[in-house]
Amino acid sequence: MTEEIIIAGFGGQGVLSMGKILAYSGVMQNQEVTWMPSYGPEMRGGTANVTVIVSDERISSPIVHEYDTAIILNQQSMDKFEKTVKPGGILLFDPNGITHPPKRTDIKIYAIEGVEEATRMGNPKTFNMIVLGAYLKLKPVVKTENVEKGLRKSLPERHHKLIPMNIDAIKLGMEKVKEFSM
Amino acid sequence: MGELKLMKGNEVIAEAAIRCGCDGYFGYPITPQSEIMETLMLEKPWETTGMVVLQAESEVASINMLYGGASCGKKVMTSSSSPGISLMLEGISYLAGAELPCLIVNVVRGGPGLGTIQPSQADYFQTTKGGGHGDYQVIALAPASVQEMNDFVGLGFDLAFKYRIPSLILTDGVIGQMMEKVIVADHKPRWTDAEIQKISGTWATTGKTKNRERHVVTSLNLESEKQEIHNHHLQAKYREIEVNEVRFEEFQTKDAEYLFVAYGSSARICQKSVELARAKGIKVGLLRPITVWPYPTVRIAELATKVKGMLAVEMSAGQMVYDVRLAVNGKIPVSHFGRYGGVIPSPGEVLEAMEKFIKGGK
Numbered sequence: 001m002t003e004e005i006i007i008a009g010f011g012g013q014g015v016l017s018m019g020k021i022l023a024y025s026g027v028m029q030n031q032e033v034t035w036m037p038s039y040g041p042e043m044r045g046g047t048a049n050v051t052v053i054v055s056d057e058r059i060s061s062p063i064v065h066e067y068d069t070a071i072i073l074n075q076q077s078m079d080k081f082e083k084t085v086k087p088g089g090i091l092l093f094d095p096n097g098i099t100h101p102p103k104r105t106d107i108k109i110y111a112i113e114g115v116e117e118a119t120r121m122g123n124p125k126t127f128n129m130i131v132l133g134a135y136l137k138l139k140p141v142v143k144t145e146n147v148e149k150g151l152r153k154s155l156p157e158r159h160h161k162l163i164p165m166n167i168d169a170i171k172l173g174m175e176k177v178k179e180f181s182m
Numbered sequence: 183m184g185e186l187k188l189m190k191g192n193e194v195i196a197e198a199a200i201r202c203g204c205d206g207y208f209g210y211p212i213t214p215q216s217e218i219m220e221t222l223m224l225e226k227p228w229e230t231t232g233m234v235v236l237q238a239e240s241e242v243a244s245i246n247m248l249y250g251g252a253s254c255g256k257k258v259m260t261s262s263s264s265p266g267i268s269l270m271l272e273g274i275s276y277l278a279g280a281e282l283p284c285l286i287v288n289v290v291r292g293g294p295g296l297g298t299i300q301p302s303q304a305d306y307f308q309t310t311k312g313g314g315h316g317d318y319q320v321i322a323l324a325p326a327s328v329q330e331m332n333d334f335v336g337l338g339f340d341l342a343f344k345y346r347i348p349s350l351i352l353t354d355g356v357i358g359q360m361m362e363k364v365i366v367a368d369h370k371p372r373w374t375d376a377e378i379q380k381i382s383g384t385w386a387t388t389g390k391t392k393n394r395e396r397h398v399v400t401s402l403n404l405e406s407e408k409q410e411i412h413n414h415h416l417q418a419k420y421r422e423i424e425v426n427e428v429r430f431e432e433f434q435t436k437d438a439e440y441l442f443v444a445y446g447s448s449a450r451i452c453q454k455s456v457e458l459a460r461a462k463g464i465k466v467g468l469l470r471p472i473t474v475w476p477y478p479t480v481r482i483a484e485l486a487t488k489v490k491g492m493l494a495v496e497m498s499a500g501q502m503v504y505d506v507r508l509a510v511n512g513k514i515p516v517s518h519f520g521r522y523g524g525v526i527p528s529p530g531e532v533l534e535a536m537e538k539f540i541k542g543g544k
Contacts, residue, residue, distance in 0.1 A: 027188050035361035061454035062360050065528035
């Protein structure tokens with residue numbers, strides 16, 4: 001199994017940390033992982049993306065030109081990455097702020113109302129975990145218990161009290177993800 | 183035994199430095215390698231191992247602090263990115279001339295000039311063909327994974343002290359900014375004065391005792407005959423390193439009809455291109471120089487009798503390709519594919535370049 005994922009959105013949405021938690025979770029179940037951020041003059045409000053690869057085998061290139069899954073969280077990223085999903089692959093997006101929804105017919109498209117659900121949960125910071133949950137429902141590359149272990153490993157101890165809330169957000173995302181049709 | 187971690191390449195350079203018993207780090211911040219000093223400052227090794235971490239006023243100051251520390255037989259290092267390394271070149275030439283061991287890390291960014299902060303491999307000439315003035319070499323290690331970022335810190339120091347030569351880790355923002363699994367080495371204590379005496383006691387300025395000649399560390403020799411003798415000595419040492427320290431890795435070369443030659447992050451991309459090519463039934467392999475100086479010239483010459491052509495893939499306008507051509511010496515076609523100025527080629531476009539090369543044979 002090799003899963004090549006791009007997560008793309010605004011800086012400050014938790015794109016890089018979502019990728020990091022996914023990568024940590026892969027490590028927790030003895031898989032090979034790479035986490036390659038777009039680095040540079042990114043800032044809150046600018047665009048940010050990260051390529052995460054989780055595999056049972058040695059990973060050749062941390063940089064790929066097409067993805068099994070694209071998780072897209074703003075319009076700029078939709079414009080850039082919709083075309084990079086492999087035929088038969090998955091595009092998961094949050095419709096919030098998307099003016100031109102995806103049009104491809106050779107891939108599977110799913111939506112998660114991450115912003116809306118996070119607001120309903122009363123904590124906008126759970127947004128990225130809701131999206132991660134939606135993704136894990138579609139592609140259970142890592143087990144939820146390993147995500148919990150991954151969170152434990154990647155978060156400083158003072159934030160460990162927030163782990164149950166994050167797990168709840170993941171479960172909510174798993175429930176709320178739905179197939180997208182125009 | 184080591185410890186399994188998920189870390190960025192830059193962070194692991196710092197971690198490995200502390201763990202291998204480095205005595206001092208002197209540097210000046212520059213993207214995309216600032217995490218090296220940031221990690222050192224967070225880890226505060228001066229409270230545990232006694233390692234000095236100092237943010238100098240400039241790159242020129244950092245490299246001369248290395249000269250001072252290395253003269254005393256200490257394990258010292260610096261890191262920077264392309265424009266910063268350019269500033270250090272005078273100092274690197276002095277270190278090479280005075281035969282001082284040290285470790286320099288260059289996390290290359292796109293140039294020329296201030297250029298960009300994105301990854302590049304356009305400092306190959308600077309690293310392997312001198313850079314600074316005079317006939318000198320540095321041992322240049324090109325890691326292709328976060329694990330090798332860890333391993334080459336210890337290896338770099340070992341080689342530096344074995345041959346009394348600066349070692350340089352030549353990497354870029356792909357390997358520096360990426361996180362991968364890494365097994366970090368166990369802690370080794372810093373050398374004691376007695377150990378330094380044993381390792382570098384014949385030349386280092388460790389304090390003159392009554393019964394020995396004073397040690398002079400210098401790169402200056404105003405008598406040209408003597409300077410020529412010193413140069414002969416340096417050249418003999420470089421030839422010895424060329425025999426003993428060449429490192430490379432081969433990937434599916436056994437039945438390959440065509441070869442990629444690529445180092446560092448480009449080699450990772452080429453591995454994927456090899457996988458894609460093989461899936462299409464094209465017999466392609468990869469030779470990855472691990473040391474870019476000394477260069478795997480002999481092996482490339484051997485492979486030139488087995489394959490039909492070689493394509494050097496670099497994030498530069500074509501630098502390492504000259505070394506491939508020298509090794510191949512006209513036996514088979516050699517070409518170059520590169521993206522540069524901070525652009526990273528995709529495995530797909532690298533494969534396309536290879537297919538075009540195979541068709542055109544040039």
